Amino acid sequence: MSEKRLTVPLSEDDVRALDAGDIVYLDGIVYTGRDEVHIHALEHAKEGKEIPVDFKDGVIFHCGPIMKKDGDKWVTVAAGPTTSSRMNSLEPEFIEKFGVRAVIGKGGMSAPTIEACQKFGCVYFAITGGAAVSIAKGVEDVLGVEWFELGMPEAIWILKTKNLGPLIVGIDTKGNSLFADVDKEVEANVPKVREKLGI
Amino acid sequence: MIPEEKIKEACVEILRRSATQLPMDAVNALRRGYENETDDVPRMQLKAILDNIDLAVKTGTPMCQDTGVHIFFVNIGKVDVNGLDSVINEAVAEATESVPLRPNAVHPLTRKNPGTNVGVRMPYINYHFSDNDYLEIGVMPKGAGSENMSRLAMLTPAKGLKGIKEFALETMLNAGGKPCPPVIFGLGIGGSADIAMHLGKQALLRPLGERHPEEEIANLEREILAAINDLGIGPMGMGGNTTLLGVSAEYAHCHTASLPVAINIQCWAARRSLVRLYPDGLAEYPLEVIQ
The missing domain is CATH 3.30.1330 (60s Ribosomal Protein L30; Chain: A;)
Known part of the structure; x- marks a missing residue:
């Protein structure tokens, strides 16, 4: 386990050098995107339409922040991760189509995303769910918002981050997933738990 | 009659409190959890949660960006009240602006977001009756x-x-x-x-x-x-x-x-808040929360 500070855009080498369990802090642009962004972006790609931001070598954060307008400027109030598994069916294609190098979220993602991370050179960073005020401290500036019509939680917020973290590499490019490891341990514990419950 | 304006003020206040201050019973359970963990990863997660709870209180900011949809539990004692539905709806819209809360309530099919956390049957209000000499309003913001x-x-x-x-x-x-x-x-x-x-x-x-x-x-x-x-x-x-x-x-x-x-x-952010309103306009907030 090592601790690293990385700057976005991320290169394929940057992410392939990471191992599950490593701690990372990020600087640079991070885009928020959850259910609706994934659905819309993939629909746009299918229809050959442009999307408003370029995810290539970039970072997508499964996050629907609370934003507040201070004069003309948006300010990040709270910005924790949302449950990544809702994007399980969309993320592999999203990684392939848009060349995203890192996904930030919580709760982990399923096998097809682990495979896509391995194949296309992408990592999944886990950040503590609900720690939204602390995480917002890592957002230095809000550079803009796209697809605002999807609503505040579902829009693409363009965040300039500084020392965003700690992020734990939950899925690396070698097929490792901390969440899959925990799943195996949990499965092994089930008989003991059943016995304790008398079932 | 408890004035509608007093009820609205108190509702905005419990919405603010519930988003920014975790009840002490939940904080204590999280602290015990932290003490019981020995490995680095769970300790790091619980530390991040506890630090975030402190920071939310200090800055008066919602502890989680998912400020939920709002479930109310209203207990009407032997007091006169009027127009509770609309007073609570107005309070939710006002708190969404002032706290601020994330506008989470959307139409279930069109997914259109009115931006106020007020929609059809949302906030959801449960009414009960009691023999108390006050009106009690509880709110539970529920994350998805x-x-x-x-x-x-x-x-x-x-x-x-x-x-x-x-x-x-x-x-x-x-x-x-x-x-x-x-x-x-x-x-x-x-x-x-x-x-x-x-x-x-x-x-x-x-x-x-x-x-x-x-x-x-x-x-x-x-x-x-x-x-x-x-x-x-x-x-x-x-x-x-x-x-x-x-x-x-x-x-x-x-x-x-x-x-x-x-x-x-x-979730760990087991947010809830409670107010008791008396006919003379006095508002009591009985829940012990982190300061």
């Missing part, structure tokens, strides 16, 4: 991460107590790290399908660690809590001893042919 993992089972009576325990285990295995563990189980037993779900949510209003007054139910709460924590799912599903902070159960008599069981899952 935990709500999405909540479940209902219509068991056959033959499944009995074992069936309930089996369902609790299945529910936690299905949820894994998704609902932001450590979580709380609101266990609703009996009634009908809708009553069981409602009891599960109502059970979450009870302070953590306060057991059901009936021994049989209290034992079930204890048993599920101890066993589930041996699963090793841990904080944020990244392994550890702290998966469940508590189990609170409520029950209702049910049809002789059925055994409905519901589990409403609450």
Whole structure:
């Protein structure tokens, strides 16, 4: 386990050098995107339409922040991760189509995303769910918002981050997933738990 | 008559408090969890949670960006009130601006977001009546991460107590790290399908660690809590001893042919707030919260 500070855009080498369990802090642009962004972006790609931001070598954060307008400027109030598994069916294609190098979220993602991370050179960073005020401290500036019509939680917020973290590499490019490891341990514990419950 | 303006002010205040200050029972349970963990990853997760709770209080900021949809529990005592539905709706819209809260309430099919957290039947208001000499209004902001993992089972009576325990285990295995563990189980037993779900949510209003007054139910709460924590799912599903902070159960008599069981899952940010309003306009906030 090592601790690293990385700057976005991320290169394929940057992410392939990471191992599950490593701690990372990020600087640079991070885009928020959850259910609706994934659905819309993939629909746009299918229809050959442009999307408003370029995810290539970039970072997508499964996050629907609370934003507040201070004069003309948006300010990040709270910005924790949302449950990544809702994007399980969309993320592999999203990684392939848009060349995203890192996904930030919580709760982990399923096998097809682990495979896509391995194949296309992408990592999944886990950040503590609900720690939204602390995480917002890592957002230095809000550079803009796209697809605002999807609503505040579902829009693409363009965040300039500084020392965003700690992020734990939950899925690396070698097929490792901390969440899959925990799943195996949990499965092994089930008989003991059943016995304790008398079932 | 309690003035509508006083009720609205108090509702905005409980909405602000619930988003920014965690009740002490939840904070204490999280602190105990932190002390019980030995490995780096779960300790790091719980430390991040506890630091964030402190920072939210200090800055008066919502502790989680998912400020939920708003479930109200109104208990009308021997007092005169008027127009509660619209007063509560106005308070939710106002708090959404002033706290601020994230506008979460959308149309279920068009997904259109009115931006105010007010929509059809949302906020959802439960009304009860009492002989108290005050009006009591409680609010529970409910985030989707935990709500999405909540479940209902219509068991056959033959499944009995074992069936309930089996369902609790299945529910936690299905949820894994998704609902932001450590979580709380609101266990609703009996009634009908809708009553069981409602009891599960109502059970979450009870302070953590306060057991059901009936021994049989209290034992079930204890048993599920101890066993589930041996699963090793841990904080944020990244392994550890702290998966469940508590189990609170409520029950209702049910049809002789059925055994409905519901589990409403609450995340570590077990937010709730309460106000008591008296006819002279006095507002009391009885819940002990982190300062």
